[in-house]
Amino acid sequence: xxxxxxxxxxxxxxxxxxxxxxxxxxxATTDALTVFDLAGLRMGVAAxxxxxxxxxxxxxxxxxxxxxxxxxxxxxxFVLLIFSGMIFAPVGHAAVLMNGAxxxxxxxxxxxxxxxxxxxxxxxxxxxxxxxxxAVGWEAVAGHVPGQWRGHLLFLAASVSxxxxxxxxxxxxxxxxxxxxxxxxxxxxxYVPIWLLxxxxxxxxxxxxxxxxxxxxxxxxxxxxxxxxxxxxxxxxGPMRQAAIMSGAPALALFVAIPALGEVPSLLNIIGxxxxxxxxxATVFLHPGRKSQS
Numbered sequence: 001x002x003x004x005x006x007x008x009x010x011x012x013x014x015x016x017x018x019x020x021x022x023x024x025x026x027x028a029t030t031d032a033l034t035v036f037d038l039a040g041l042r043m044g045v046a047a048x049x050x051x052x053x054x055x056x057x058x059x060x061x062x063x064x065x066x067x068x069x070x071x072x073x074x075x076x077x078f079v080l081l082i083f084s085g086m087i088f089a090p091v092g093h094a095a096v097l098m099n100g101a102x103x104x105x106x107x108x109x110x111x112x113x114x115x116x117x118x119x120x121x122x123x124x125x126x127x128x129x130x131x132x133x134x135a136v137g138w139e140a141v142a143g144h145v146p147g148q149w150r151g152h153l154l155f156l157a158a159s160v161s162x163x164x165x166x167x168x169x170x171x172x173x174x175x176x177x178x179x180x181x182x183x184x185x186x187x188x189x190x191y192v193p194i195w196l197l198x199x200x201x202x203x204x205x206x207x208x209x210x211x212x213x214x215x216x217x218x219x220x221x222x223x224x225x226x227x228x229x230x231x232x233x234x235x236x237x238g239p240m241r242q243a244a245i246m247s248g249a250p251a252l253a254l255f256v257a258i259p260a261l262g263e264v265p266s267l268l269n270i271i272g273x274x275x276x277x278x279x280x281x282a283t284v285f286l287h288p289g290r291k292s293q294s
Contacts (some may be wrong), residue, residue, distance in 0.1 A: 007235030010245035013229035017099075017246065020222030021082075021091045022260050027214055028086040032206040032278035035083040038214055039076045040195035040203075045219020046227065047188035050180045056293030060181040060236040066172040067155045070179065071186030074165030074227075076195075081158035082122050090263045092273070093136055095253035097155040098162075099246045100133040110238070113167045122143030130252075135256030135268055166242060169234045179231035 020042075027038045054060070086094055104126050111117050136152075169179050195201065203211070233242040250273040257263040265273075 003237050006233045006242070009229040010233035010237070010242050011248070012224050012279055013233065013242075014248045014252065015245060016221045016226035017249050018095070018256060019217050020226070021086075021094055021249070021253055022257065023213055023217035023222070024083045025086045025091045025094075025257075025261060027210070028083045030210070031202070032210045033202045033214065034200045035080055035087070036195050036199040037201050037203050037206075038083050038218060039079040040199075040201075041194055041211070041214050042079055042218035042223045043076055043184065043187040044192045045215050046223030047184040047192075049220060049224040050184050050227075053177060054181055054185070057177045057181075060178050062174065062178050062182050063172055066168060066174065066178075067182050067186055069168040070165055070174070070182035071184075071190075073161045073168065074183050075187040078158055078161040078165065080248065081154050081161060085151040085154030085158065087148045088149075088152065089155070091257040091261060092250070092254040092263060092265045092269055093148070093151065094155050095155040096136045096250040096269065096273050096276060097133055098159045099249040100129050100136075100272075100279075101156055101159040102162055102246055103129055103279070104133075104167055105160050106242075109163045110170060113171055122282070125279040128279035128282060129276050132277075132279060134273040135272035135275065148150060151183040166230075166234050169231060170238060173235075174231065175232040175235065176228060179234075180227060183227060248277065 024038060027033050028035055033041075055164075082094065082098065085098075089097075107122065107126055165183075168174075172178075172182075172192060195202075230242065232244070252268065252271050254265045258265070
């Protein structure tokens with residue numbers, strides 16, 4: 001039952017994450033706000049939402065190294081990689097490349113760091129995911145789409161960052177509140193002031209509607225609620241299985257982006273997302289042994 005609760009929380013993060021991708025693509029491809037604004041609003045608003053819980057739970061008893069690792073690899077730098085990538089490539093590519101590659105990187109990182117070795121069927125799923133991700137990457141290279149490869153590299157870098165974030169939460173056995181504290185406090189105290197004082201911003205001139213959209217989607221759903229889901233899922237079912245569940249984002253993002261952004265996926269993109277989905281099923285459901293979850 002605990003495992004199914006973790007899987008449900010992971011699926012909730014997929015919905016929040018896809019909404020964040022759509023809003024991020026809108027923000028990254030318009031002149032109203034900069035990618036630094038998107039990261040600042042995400043981390044600042046999420047910190048405000050979490051403040052009552054963090055104050056009540058203080059002291060959090062989080063190792064300083066956990067604060068540093070989780071806040072960096074899951075915070076503003078991670079968000080900047082995603083949104084910068086969407087300047088060059090569409091939402092469907094972001095979902096397939098970043099979320100598709102995530103189980104692969106998570107498996108390697110947690111194996112080395114936590115000792116959570118993938119099982120046989122999880123390796124089958126990982127191979128399927130690599131094939132699906134490769135199909136989307138090949139489409140941009142073979143199609144000679146200018147600049148898309150830059151977005152792809154940024155999405156893969158974000159995937160590595162998220163894998164280290166997940167493994168850090170698992171290695172230090174952080175609770176949900178500890179995960180919120182480790183991720184949000186450092187970003188609120190370090191990145192947000194740097195953003196407001198020194199980084200390029202359109203915050204003071206952007207339409208109120210644009211700011212409100214990013215605040216709600218990124219700060220409330222994409223960060224606060226998504227972080228809660230991430231933390232609970234990683235704590236209960238492990239970082240590799242949570243990473244695999246997040247690979248469900250490609251198929252959902254591909255189809256939602258059609259009416260929302262007018263981004264019609266190619267046949268190869270759809271095939272790649274389908275193969276990645278097969279990899280998800282193999283990685284999450286075909287190896288129920290305790291060794292992959294502990």
